[in-house]
Amino acid sequence: MAASAPSPRALELARTLVGFNTVSAHSNLALIHCIRDELARLGVKSRLSYNADRTKANLFATLGEGKPAGVILSGHTDTVPWDGQAWSVDPLGGVVRDGRLYGRGAADMKGFIATAVAHAKLFLESDAPFAVHFAFSYDEEIGCFGVRELIADLRDAGIRPLACIVGEPTSMVPAIAHKGVYRYRCCVRGKEAHSSLTPRSVNAIEMAARVVGRVRDMAERFEREEPRYEGFDVPFSTASVGQFHGGIADNVVPRDAEFRYEFRDLPTADARAMQQQVVEYAQSLEPAMQRVAPETGFRFETICEIPSFLGSADDDVTRLALRLAGEQRTTLVAFGTEAGLFKNAGIPTVVCGPGSIEQAHQPDEYVSLEQLMRCEAFMHGLARSNSLA
Numbered sequence: 001m002a003a004s005a006p007s008p009r010a011l012e013l014a015r016t017l018v019g020f021n022t023v024s025a026h027s028n029l030a031l032i033h034c035i036r037d038e039l040a041r042l043g044v045k046s047r048l049s050y051n052a053d054r055t056k057a058n059l060f061a062t063l064g065e066g067k068p069a070g071v072i073l074s075g076h077t078d079t080v081p082w083d084g085q086a087w088s089v090d091p092l093g094g095v096v097r098d099g100r101l102y103g104r105g106a107a108d109m110k111g112f113i114a115t116a117v118a119h120a121k122l123f124l125e126s127d128a129p130f131a132v133h134f135a136f137s138y139d140e141e142i143g144c145f146g147v148r149e150l151i152a153d154l155r156d157a158g159i160r161p162l163a164c165i166v167g168e169p170t171s172m173v174p175a176i177a178h179k180g181v182y183r184y185r186c187c188v189r190g191k192e193a194h195s196s197l198t199p200r201s202v203n204a205i206e207m208a209a210r211v212v213g214r215v216r217d218m219a220e221r222f223e224r225e226e227p228r229y230e231g232f233d234v235p236f237s238t239a240s241v242g243q244f245h246g247g248i249a250d251n252v253v254p255r256d257a258e259f260r261y262e263f264r265d266l267p268t269a270d271a272r273a274m275q276q277q278v279v280e281y282a283q284s285l286e287p288a289m290q291r292v293a294p295e296t297g298f299r300f301e302t303i304c305e306i307p308s309f310l311g312s313a314d315d316d317v318t319r320l321a322l323r324l325a326g327e328q329r330t331t332l333v334a335f336g337t338e339a340g341l342f343k344n345a346g347i348p349t350v351v352c353g354p355g356s357i358e359q360a361h362q363p364d365e366y367v368s369l370e371q372l373m374r375c376e377a378f379m380h381g382l383a384r385s386n387s388l389a
Ligand SMILES: [Zn+2]
Pocket: 076, 108, 109, 140, 168, 169
């Protein structure tokens, strides 16, 4: 019989998780401890791996200890902030209304995490020939930083999961690819002078602008020349400058300028090579700058490097997700996830979770109860699976 509402346990837990303020700038420890204690009541031990100052943690737990290897259910515990957004409900209130659970993180991605944890007992008692692992990370929204520690911890502990399902909101349609997100900052040091004496100066804004122009040229080249990858909204890699700062007055040649830019590379492209082109172009400008003032030049910083993800419709984990979700087709998503990091660690991965990315990061974020029910059915199917495909 089809359920008409999510189980009270899963919904209650989802409301509880939404109630923790886990904006990436905050600690997520209260939420992590809540899940750890929940699992401890079932006799399940959690591995926590921390950030450098131990204010945030990842949680990894295995349900079905002793079984050969398992399927990871992966989610990030942090959320984006809601400053300046017009919400009609309390972002931390966990309001259930009109068939929806509202709150920051309801779709992205506490609904998925809560549904997984609410089924821990089912996974423990399951006859499935594989374990189920929970992998809940911190700092995904600001660059997928936490999960890198988690994956390193698994490697050090000799834990080799068979597959990974990342529960980002895909409306429960398995997604097998997304682009990467690579963000950099470029700081330009010039030499200031009165603007009537330009030959004795190095204009940081003008030098920065040349490099910005190069980023733009690259973006136009991707659009013109890159082999298309159909299925993405924009079927080629993109490049974009998001911030530019510099200058102090109209009559001062600026000493400093800074800009930030990003590449979103197709799974078939290589963002690091793109960045290398930018760095080499900047370096080609430096000799002329340094003839005027030796201290001038460019400095690059990495803000985040989230690799693209490319799974396959033929992977066992994709077939498993299709079967459990009752879907025939796979999809691509436009946003970055932790999937590429799991895949690059040798773990076949698919992205599939409740709710829509349309609601993520928005005011009045919600996940529909119908989506949570579909996610529950997915969990039940996983616990009943007798094989991985
Ligand atoms: Zn997310």
